């Protein structure tokens with residue numbers, strides 16, 4: 001099994017954590033240029049990571065990769081509530097990625113721009129709800145939704161994308177899991 005990704009992507013890190021005890025090759029690519037981008041284009045024309053290759057089968061998108069792994073290892077499917085948790089996490093994560101790419105592109109933004117406002121509103125709305133869900137114990141276990149939430153919050157801290165003011169449950173949730181071996185082994189800080 002081969003996993004194509006980068007050492008910093010929160011979507012890739014979810015799958016690396018899931019695969020912590022499964023033999024696989026991790027291909028750490030620079031997806032933005034050069035050989036890394038060429039490999040990415042050859043594997044996934046959607047030009048996004050993660051991408052999994054197993055027995056000649058390519059799988060795109062972290063959620064589909066997770067479904068593939070569940071089927072392969074005969075594990076129980078996620079509940080609809082867990083699927084919704086993932087959609088909330090992905091909503092925030094995608095908006096953070098878009099804003100991060102704007103910043104990396106050197107594009108000046110302000111909160112009045114529709115695109116920026118929509119991303120920031122989605123981030124505020126999803127993070128507030130996720131914070132409440134953590135307080136209510138909905139992320140007490142260390143299943144896939146918790147792993148996805150952790151990799152999001154840790155990436156937000158790593159890239160300094162949001163102060164997480166008043167989101168104390170999210171900050172405590174990150175602290176609770178920060179010393180796990182599969183977490184330290186995939187730390188984007190190296």
Ligand SMILES: N[C@@H](CCC(=O)N[C@@H](CS)C(=O)NCC(=O)O)C(=O)O
Nearest residue numbers: 009010011047048049050061062063
């Ligand atoms: N829905 C996708 C999102 C993956 C994604 O956005 N990955 C980012 C890296 S964190 C990426 O490949 N970005 C490249 C781009 O947007 O061009 C998934 O869950 O795998």
